[in-house]
Amino acid sequence: MKPVLSLWSFLSLKKCVIxxxxxxxxxxxxxxxxxxxxxxxxxxGISQGDEVLVPAYHCTxxxxxxVWTAAVPVFYRIKNDASVDLDDLEKRISPASRAxxxxxxxxxxxxxxxxxxxxxKYKLVxxxxxxxxxxxxxxxxxxxxxxxxxxxxxxxxxxxxxxxCLISSRTNIENIRLETAGPAFEVKAVINTLxxxxxxxxxxxxxxxxxxxxxxxxxxxxxLKSSRPDSSYESIAPEAAEGAYGFDLRWLTTRMxxxxxxxxxxTSSFRNVAQRRKNYLILLRELTGLPGGTxxxxxxxxxxxxxxxxxxxxxxxxxxxxxxxQGVPILRFGEYLWPGVDSDxxxxxxxxxxxxxxxxxxxxxxxxxxxxxxxxxxxALCHDGIQPLYHANTSQKASS
Ligand SMILES: *Cc1c(COP(=O)(O)O)cnc(C)c1O
Numbered sequence: 018m019k020p021v022l023s024l025w026s027f028l029s030l031k032k033c034v035i036x037x038x039x040x041x042x043x044x045x046x047x048x049x050x051x052x053x054x055x056x057x058x059x060x061x062g063i064s065q066g067d068e069v070l071v072p073a074y075h076c077t078x079x080x081x082x083x084v085w086t087a088a089v090p091v092f093y094r095i096k097n098d099a100s101v102d103l104d105d106l107e108k109r110i111s112p113a114s115r116a117x118x119x120x121x122x123x124x125x126x127x128x129x130x131x132x133x134x135x136x137x138k139y140k141l142v143x144x145x146x147x148x149x150x151x152x153x154x155x156x157x158x159x160x161x162x163x164x165x166x167x168x169x170x171x172x173x174x175x176x177x178x179x180x181x182c183l184i185s186s187r188t189n190i191e192n193i194r195l196e197t198a199g200p201a202f203e204v205k206a207v208i209n210t211l212x213x214x215x216x217x218x219x220x221x222x223x224x225x226x227x228x229x230x231x232x233x234x235x236x237x238x239x240x241l242k243s244s245r246p247d248s249s250y251e252s253i254a255p256e257a258a259e260g261a262y263g264f265d266l267r268w269l270t271t272r273m274x275x276x277x278x279x280x281x282x283x284t285s286s287f288r289n290v291a292q293r294r295k296n297y298l299i300l301l302r303e304l305t306g307l308p309g310g311t312x313x314x315x316x317x318x319x320x321x322x323x324x325x326x327x328x329x330x331x332x333x334x335x336x337x338x339x340x341x342x343q344g345v346p347i348l349r350f351g352e353y354l355w356p357g358v359d360s361d362x363x364x365x366x367x368x369x370x371x372x373x374x375x376x377x378x379x380x381x382x383x384x385x386x387x388x389x390x391x392x393x394x395x396x397a398l399c400h401d402g403i404q405p406l407y408h409a410n411t412s413q414k415a416s417s
Pocket of ligand 1: 048146
């Protein structure tokens with residue numbers, strides 16, 4: 018019995034060895050993902066009047082760097098499974114098109130062989146946005162290796178204050194020069210990480226995660242209110258690290274804090290990958306086949322490391338406040354789309370930005386927290402009192 022067991026655990030461990038985007042090439046370590054997008058665009062020589070194809074389903078921090086370069090963002094459609102709508106993309110190509118930005122939403126890879134071929138055909142530079150896919154592979158290659166450039170937002174996967182990378186194996190990014198932000202920022206990065214971990218210990222994963230969307234939202238409104246052009250505020254930290262949506266040029270050539278680099282490279286990737294997949298599979302099992310909503314992706318393929326669990330809710334306006342009230346941490350990717358993007362641009366993106374709730378599958382969630390979250394979600398979906406059978410083998414079984 019024993020050798021069988023250890024062989025089994027060896028095999029299941031082997032399955033968890035999934036590469037990260039840092040395995041895709043050389044990396045330039047900066048303070049955020051949006052800064053990495055800006056560096057990629059600048060490095061390829063984008064300039065005024067050029068067009069960058071960007072997804073209609075996006076967060077604004079993907080678009081701000083494009084606008085900063087004075088290029089024009091041209092929005093393309095996505096399909097019902099969050100894949101790039103190639104037919105629509107083809108229609109949006111013009112002589113000014115220079116680059117294509119694609120996102121591996123929630124950690125699930127786009128069809129990279131198709132997109133690579135598309136970019137080769139139309140002479141476009143491919144930028145892979147791996148903000149949701151720090152880990153993962155596609156056709157045996159790490160995500161991030163099909164594009165001329167890839168970017169990631171390491172602070173979405175590691176408990177760090179700042180962090181994003183520009184990665185490339187196809188272009189020479191070694192010549193990008195960065196400076197350190199100085200001692201104040203380095204100290205702030207350490208203190209904030211310590212604060213996070215204290216907060217975290219105090220609150221546990223679920224309540225800790227709940228605080229993240231709140232701070233993002235607050236920061237968004239704060240920014241809207243303070244968008245007077247002359248508000249020359251002084252800050253020693255990039256807005257990205259503060260959970261805000263801003264794009265602050267002063268961080269363009271600033272290196273990731275030493276502390277965040279240490280955490281990013283020494284934290285157990287193995288555990289991060291294994292726990293995220295495990296938590297995702299529990300959510301998938303318990304939230305499939307319910308009235309009122311469906312998982313965006315019906316399976317979790319090998320080689321995919323989910324960022325969150327995206328779930329399409331039929332009645333988002335009813336369910337969202339119910340879950341919020343109960344303290345379930347939810348974010349909606351693309352809740353705020355770039356001005357002008359509407360259902361003419363892409364009906365599916367508009368629908369997704371309302372309907373797709375992302376529930377955490379974070380590596381630090383405990384089993385009882387996941388069970389609690391699942392119960393709340395099922396309650397909120399099934400408002401007519403019909404509770405479907407809950408089949409996780411944990412203590413909180415639903416009495417049917
Ligand atoms: C968060 C995010 C970014 C930007 O990353 P930051 O590190 O917050 O600047 C880019 N693309 C996607 C898909 C994201 O979710």
